[in-house]
Amino acid sequence: MSRLKLFLPLFIFIALALLFWRGLFLEPQEMPSALLNKPVPAFSLPKVADNHQIVRKEDLPREPHLLNVWATWCIACRVEHPYLNALAERGVPIVGVNLKDDEKAALAWLEKFHNPYRFSLADREGRLSLDLGVFGAPETFLVDAGGTIRCKHVGIVDDKVWQTKLQPLYEKLTTQRWEEFADDLSDSLLSRCQ
């Protein structure tokens, strides 16, 4: 009996190893989004900075834009932030989804680090993020003028990610409809967008 007890650490480890095995195939970096080429899920959330103003899906910009999930508790978001500022400066519309955050901290952050967002949604309970299939922050979606998700990036958007992944699609989307060029896109670009 006492010998059996000694097997306990082994069993715990086997359980953990199975979890890791599963984790390897979850691939948070490239977890396929069930929402790719689907419309942004409906939502109705207050704005950060103004609790009285409720924003709905219809209020998203009527042009191609980025939907960026961020939070003040997210370290990587701080690293990403200056680049978002630069993108906003270049005229790329960005809408923020402030995930499970403290209102005051979020406001202070935007004041401190500059606000690149047209507006930020206060997703305090994480409902919208859950619907979007967000794994963690930061995460960025490229949404077209019709409100359909066309590309997704998990992790920090930097110069490389922007130039090689998001920008090519973004620029096409500003001039053409998705259906007009989707067939000509390279598979490698599309597969990275998931």
Added chain:
Amino acid sequence: MIPELGHVALIAGLLLSFALATLPIAGSYTARPLWMAAGRPLAFGVFAFVLIAFACLTIAFVQSDFTVDYVAQNSNRILPVYYKITAVWGGHEGSILLWLLMQAGWAAAVAMFGRQLPPELSARVLSVLGMVLIGFFLFILLTSNPFDRTLPFPPVEGSDLNPLLQDPGMIFHPPLLYMGYVGFSVVFAFAIAALLGGHLDAVWARWARPWTGVAWAFLTLGIALGSWWAYYELGWGGWWFWDPVENASLMPWLVGTALMHSLAVTEKRGLFKSWTILLAIFTFSLSLLGTFLVRSGVITSVHAFATDPQRGSFILAFLAVVIGSSLLLFALRAPTVSARSVFSFRSLETFLLGNNILLILIMAMVLTGTLYPLLADALNWGKISVGAPFFNLFFVPLMVVLCLLLGMGIHANWKSSRWDKLLGAWRLPFLTALAVALLWPLAFDHYHWGAVLGIFIGIWVMAASVTDIAVKTRNAKSFIVGLKRQRASYYGMHLAHIGLAVTVLGVVLSTVYSVEKDLRMGAGDSYQVAGYDFKFDGVRLVQGPNYHAFEGILQLSRDGELLGELLPQKRNYFSGGNPMTEAAIDTGLLRDIHVALGEPMERTNPSGDWAVRLQYKAYVVWIWLGALLMAIGGGIAVADKRYRKATAARSVESAQVPGTLAAV
């Protein structure tokens, strides 16, 4: 040619590792002294080949040989030469090579300093290390070869070392950290050898203790340096983020700390035998687990290396073999008979047991927080992120209890202590801590009960150590004579505990009493923070070797007296990427002044107003000072004479080992 030489050296090292993993251990079971003796030269040989490979990669970096893919990815021609050398371990492949170098180095160290060990034990320890070496050789050769070429079309210029890593702290952080991680493989090998030999006694613990201490001291330094690096390099003055990578280094440290205390009980009292073995396995397992988490992409992190499922699968398989087989061995061979000796509730054993339970609890909490997002995702519970609030909620109270127990337990005796003696020993430190805790916050601008509690905990631990030294020297002829009577390990222990207290004080005071101001400043503006005056003299453009930067000029003064000039920078590296914030820090024993340059308020007008962050960080340097004391304490304890002379006296005992083996 040189990269190929490195590649061949790695293959040769792998072949020698196969010999090291099999020959000595086979000799130990078949009583062939020659086979057992082969362990030593084989270990040296493996080390020599890894050293050659490492040297080859370094040469490739210094010569900017961009035909080597890894060099092209992590260096360029204008990188200063000292960063070219540190770039060797700036990426995944090279850091694995550094890991391998350390691993082979530790094996060679065991071969060198383990001469007095009984030959069977030495043979088995070296063979176990050889098996671990095989794993890392295969990992580097099959999935992460740093010598892969870019031929036939090498790039003209390399892409640069990540600017975050272009920093002196980065020169030492990974080597120290790996020395710690890998160092735990030695005590792991001792544990496995002890299980194989069925010889789980106090002697085992005595041999394993100094190795554990050295590894622990290195890991302590490595973690502290990483935290310090984050503090001044990441640019916003935080020093711990509960990032998965940080957690990966904290977990082996916590269990390694538990292991050191448990080893003491096993050595001195022959208790906790199976538990100590299990901790030794855990400590090294967590070191490996950390590597898996960081490099497989299972968990996302700011520090994350380029992730690759193939690498992840390999490390997972490696983990399964190493940890699975050692836990199976443990289950089959660990003694089930509990030791006969008993100890009372009021004994040192009880307190050390408490220490172990708490440290394991804290580790389990950190592990849970780190893995929870993964678990929730795997079980389709939704996507969850775990942030600092979760960790602080559990970590802080558990640490408080741990420190309280530490201050109590340090006065306890083995087996049993008398209540009146214990209470008597606790009284003075308790009153000292209470008095200091109530008075110290008065020195700051506001009174804070969290600070009172934190200071009490820190001073309680510190006073307990000081009291104990005073008591132990009381009966000697003079204080000095009394001091000389104690062993090095005794002072090492107290120094490490005082270091912990210093870190606790640093954490508490800097958390409670730091002041942070984010300001818009134009040339000529002045601002006062925590009694310090900052005068902003504008921004100038400066040129670095591989970057240009905006440099803010701030005059720091107090009560009209000029203290110095602070020059925070916003750097743009020529290789592109995000601008880097280089904070300017004026460090002092009692406070740091931390200034970081934000963004220009108008992007097009850098000579206008800037966002500037001014921070007064109370006692922040104590955090790392304490860690330094802990590491020095660990080092002093290892220097204890008895670890060296004990082995000679034990040769009689060890001569019996073959006999016991036959019985097994």
